[in-house]
Amino acid sequence: MPTLSRDFLSDLDSRDELAPFRDEFHLPQDLIYLDGNSLGAMPLVAKQRILEVVAQEWGEALITSWNKNGWFQMAEKLGDKIARLIGADPGEVMACDATGINLYKLLSMALDMRRDRRVIVMEGSNFPTDNYMAQGLIKQLGRGHRIYFAEKEDILAAITEDVAVVSLTEVHYKTGHLLDMKAITEKAHAVGALVIWDLCHSAGALPVFVNDCHVDFALGCGYKYLNGGPGAPAFIFVAKRHQGRAVQPLTGWWGHAAPFAFEPDYRPADNIRQTLTGTQPILSLAALECGLDIMCRADMAKIREKSMNLCDYFIALVEEHCGGYGFSLVTTRSREERGSQVSFRHKQGFAIMQALIADKVMGDFRAPDIVRFGFTPLYTRYVDVWDAVMRLKNIMENNLWQKPEFNRLTAVT
C-alpha cells in the first residue's frame, strides 16, 4: 500500500485512462456520489437522446417507429451490448422487464428442467427480493420444492444431488462479498444442478465471464453500474445450449416463434426471444442504451483495477483517519473477493450517513447499522476518496452526526 495523500491520489487521477469518461456524466456540483451502485449517474447524452425519442420517434413517427426506429429490436440490440459486458455471446441476452420478473422466468425454467429434484440453494442474507421471488414460485407450483438458505462459507457443501438449481447473487448487496462463480457453477454441474447468477452488482462493475464459467442462466439490473436510469429495464441471459429446451412461463406474444402470425396457440421461439413477454418500455430502454454505449467503450479490466484501488484506498483512509470512532469493516480486505463497494458497521450508522449526505457525500445506509459506499470508476475520481474520508473525519471529530436532524428515522415507504 502506498502512502496516501491527496497529492498522490490527484496524481493517479491525472494518469487515469478512465478519467475522461467522467465528462460524459452529469454529476451535481460538489457532490461526491458514492451510490452509483444504487442508481448510476446520468449520461449527459441521455437528455438529448430521450428528447429525440419522445419528440421525433414517438411524437412525429408514431407507430412507424416500431420498424423505422427499431423499437421492435431494442430489447435484443441492447441485450447484445450487455452480452459483451458479461462474457456472453450475441443472441444470449435480452434487455427486458425487471430483475425479479426475469429471475422468476429463469427459476421456473430451471425447475422444469430438473423435474425430479426439489431443492433450490440460495443465500439467506441476499437482497431479499430474489428469495421472495423463489418463495412465491414454489408456493404457486405447490410441488414440494424447498429453498435451502446457505451463507457463503456453506454454499459449496449445500450443493448436493437433490439440488435442482443454485440461484445466487454474485456480489452481495450489503457486504460486497464476491462469490466464486466458476467454482460454484462447477460444483452445481458436477451434481447435475443448474445455476442462475444474479449480476445486479456485477454487470458494469467488474469483468464477468458467464460463458467461460459455463453459467446456465443469469439476470441483472440496468440502473446501477450500467447507468440506465431509474427503474431501467433489467436483463436476462440464457446460455445458447439451453435455448429452445425450456420455456419461460410468461408466454406472451413477443416470445412466440412467429409473433405477428397471430396463431391461436403459443409456440415458443427457440432462441433468446422466448424470454420476452410483451411490449417493452421504449423510453426507459432508450435511456439504458445511453449508459450501455458508454460502458461498452470502457476497458473492463481497467474498470476493475481502478475499482479495486478506490476500495483499497477508501478502506485504508477510513481506518487511518477515522479509526478511533467505532467503525468496523464489513467488506473483505481481499480485493479479489469483493465487488465495487465497501461497507462499514457503526452503531450510529444511520445518523452518520445523514450527516455525510448533508455534507455532500452520498452513500447509503442499510439497517440496522451498515454504511455502504459504492465506487463507480467511470465517474469517481481518486481524490473523491480522499475528500469523502476527510468529510467523514470532520463529522466524527466534531460529533456532527449528533445533530437532531440527522437522528430522525424517517420511514422510507
Place this chain on the structure above:
Amino acid sequence: MPTLSRDFLSDLDSRDELAPFRDEFHLPQDLIYLDGNSLGAMPLVAKQRILEVVAQEWGEALITSWNKNGWFQMAEKLGDKIARLIGADPGEVMACDATGINLYKLLSMALDMRRDRRVIVMEGSNFPTDNYMAQGLIKQLGRGHRIYFAEKEDILAAITEDVAVVSLTEVHYKTGHLLDMKAITEKAHAVGALVIWDLCHSAGALPVFVNDCHVDFALGCGYKYLNGGPGAPAFIFVAKRHQGRAVQPLTGWWGHAAPFAFEPDYRPADNIRQTLTGTQPILSLAALECGLDIMCRADMAKIREKSMNLCDYFIALVEEHCGGYGFSLVTTRSREERGSQVSFRHKQGFAIMQALIADKVMGDFRAPDIVRFGFTPLYTRYVDVWDAVMRLKNIMENNLWQKPEFNRLTAVT
C-alpha cells in the same frame, strides 16, 4: 343520420367541447392519425416533463428522488388516476409492468381462489397474447386446467359451474365489438366463477365501470387511448374485497407488507401494493402520467358520444363514397356495442392501407384482410373523418393501391 358534408362536420368541430384538447397533443403535419388505438399521440407536455425527470430528478437529485420526487409512489399515484377512468376506487389500481404480466398475476390469483375448478373461459379470436399467457400458466401449473375458447355469442352459455375464471377483453382488437361486461360478470358470479377484464381497448376510449359491474380483476394498457408513450407501463385492478385474500405469484419486494424491513420471508401486502413486483421504469411512468393528466380532465361521457359519432360517420361515409369497391363492414353498426374503432374487410386490405398511409391517413392492417381505424376523440376532428374517406375514395377510384410499392409484403418481425 344527418346528411354528411364537410361543412356539417366542420360545424360539429366548431361546437365540440373536446376540441381544445387537440392542442395539447403533437400531431404530425397533415397526418390524419387513426391509429391512436395502437399508440396514442404524444402530449406536448411530455417533452418538457421527461426532460425534467431525466435532467433534474435523475441527473441532479439522483437517489433522493425516490422519496423527494415521489418515485416510490408513482405506480400507486398513477393507478389512482387510472382508477377514475375505469370506475374503480382509489387503492384498487396500480400502474406497473406490462399487460401480459399483469394478466398472468391475475389469472394465477383467480385459479388459486377457485382451486376446485379447472376451466378458464376466454375468447378464441382475442388478441392472442392473452390466450398465450393463459396457456403458459396452465402448462406451468400442470394441474389439468383447460381453456374453453368461446366466441361472443357463446360466452354466456360457456360460463358453467366448472369455470374458475372468465378472462375476456372488453373491446375486440380486430372487430371493435364491445362485450357486455355487466351481464357476463353477473353470469360468472352466479355460477361461482371470477372475472378478469382486459381493458386495453377500453380505458380512455369509453366509460368503464368496473365496480358498478362488480368486476373482480382487470388490467389494461397505457400506450393506446391513455397516450402514455411507446411501451408505457400497463395497469392492474384488484377489487378491494379481494385484496389480501389471494397472492399474485411474482412476489418481489415491492409487494411485501414491509418492503424496507428486509424480512427473510415474503409477507404479502394486504392491499393493492401486493400486485407490484419490483422497481418500475420511472421515465416511462412519467410519460404515462402526462397522458393520464389530460385524460382525467376530459369528460368521459363526451368522449364516448364523440367517439360513437366519429365511428358512425366514418361508416356512413365509407359506404356512401366507397361502397362499390368491395369493402364489407366488420364492426357492428350498433354504436352501443362497439368500442372506438371501425374495421372493414377488403381482399386488398394490405395494399389499400399502404396507399392510405402514403397519403397520410394512418390506420392499420390486420391479417389477412382487415383495415382498422381507431378514433381518439381527444385529438381526432370530425373533418378528419371526411378527409380520410375522401383520400380513401381517391385511392379506390384511381386504383392507386395497385402501385407495386404498396403490394410488397414486408415482414414486420
